[in-house]
Amino acid sequence: MAASAPDLKAFLLATPFFGGLPGPSLDLLMSMLGERRFDAGAAVVTEGEPGRSMFIVKSGRLAVNKRTSSGSVIAISRLEPGDFFGEMTLIEMQNRSATVVAESPTELYELTAQKLYACYKADIHAYVIVLQNINRELCRRLRRADERFATRRAGGDD
Secondary structure (H helix, E strand, O other): OOOOHHHHHHHHHOOOOOOOOOHHHHHHHHHHOEEEEEOOOOEEEOOOOOOOEEEEEEEOOEEEEEEOOOOOEEEEEEEOOOOEEOHHHHHHOOOOOOEEEEOOOEEEEEEEHHHHHHHHHHOHHHHHHHHHHHHHHHHHHHHHHHHHHHHHHOOOOO
C-alpha cells in the first residue's frame, strides 16, 4: 500500500537527500520519484554498468559490495530506510562503482538523471539544495572511510 502524501513528505524530509527543501520544491521532487520493488537477493545495480538514476531506500535492507582487482567481493556498507545510493553516477556520469543487492524485500524511490535535470529547469533552488545534500552525504561517507582506513593502518579492528 502506498504511503499517504503527508506520510511520504515526513519520511522524505527526514532523509539526508530531501532535508531543507521547502514544501513546493518537495512536492515537485515527490512527483518525479518512481517506486521500485526488489526481492531478497536481487541486484538493484551492478558494479561497472551505466547508471542513469539514484535511489532512496523506502523499506528493506541492502548490501553494498565491491569487487577487488583479484576478483573477490568485499562488503562496503549496509543501507536501510532513509539512506540513498547511486548519486555518484548522476554527478560524475561514470559507471556504477559498486553492486547493491537487496538483503530483504525492498522498496525504493528512484530519481532518474532526466528527472533531476527537469528539477534543475523547473526549480533551481531545489536543485541546489539537493546537490548540497548529496555533497554533505558524500563528505560524511568519505570521513567514515578515512576513519576506517586510519584505524586499519594503525592496526585496529575497525
